[in-house]
Amino acid sequence: MNTNHSAFLTQIGLENFDLGYLLIAAAALAVLVLVLLILLIVQITKTRKLAKRLDRFLAGKDGASLEQDIARLYEDNQVLKSNADKNKKDIRTLYKKVESAYQKMGMVKYDAFHQMGGQLSFSLALLDENNNGFIINSVHSTEGCYSYTKEIVNGECAIALGTEEAEALAAAMAE
Numbered sequence: 001m002n003t004n005h006s007a008f009l010t011q012i013g014l015e016n017f018d019l020g021y022l023l024i025a026a027a028a029l030a031v032l033v034l035v036l037l038i039l040l041i042v043q044i045t046k047t048r049k050l051a052k053r054l055d056r057f058l059a060g061k062d063g064a065s066l067e068q069d070i071a072r073l074y075e076d077n078q079v080l081k082s083n084a085d086k087n088k089k090d091i092r093t094l095y096k097k098v099e100s101a102y103q104k105m106g107m108v109k110y111d112a113f114h115q116m117g118g119q120l121s122f123s124l125a126l127l128d129e130n131n132n133g134f135i136i137n138s139v140h141s142t143e144g145c146y147s148y149t150k151e152i153v154n155g156e157c158a159i160a161l162g163t164e165e166a167e168a169l170a171a172a173m174a175e
Contacts, residue, residue: 102126102133106171108164112139120145123164125172131155133172135165 009015058066104127112121120140127133131154138147150157150165155173157165 104175106168123168125168
């Protein structure tokens with residue numbers, strides 16, 4: 001047994017306690033306090049940065065005006081969403097309409113009666129996106145002008161085509 005124990009340790013009832021353990025415990029507590037102090041400094045720094053960002057965000061505004069700004073932004077967002085939905089619907093409608101509009105054209109001018117009428121005769125093919133449409137053939141002569149049409153369905157005609165009509169149809173389908 002150690003007889004060199006201090007009066008203080010005897011007074012608090014730790015006369016048989018080894019001072020080495022006490023020093024180790026004190027050192028461990030000192031390291032723990034140091035780590036906690038470092039963590040506290042880091043948190044204070046982060047809090048200051050956050051406070052500066054918040055001050056910049058709220059500069060010149062109070063809570064009510066900020067709430068109004070957020071409400072206006074929400075309303076604007078709703079208007080933009082409804083406009084986008086309407087635009088999508090309008091675009092779909094336009095695509096459907098354009099599909100049936102005449103988009104392709106082929107035209108061949110020719111002299112129907114070889115030197116009698118000049119190149120005033122023509123075959124004009126007008127087709128939609130699906131190669132449906134018609135061919136107008138206009139034959140010009142010294143006695144008059146005669147025009148007729150032939151229906152085109154899926155790029156085909158039920159009536160035999162003349163040379164110029166076939167050229168006009170091929171030109172239109174090539175577009």
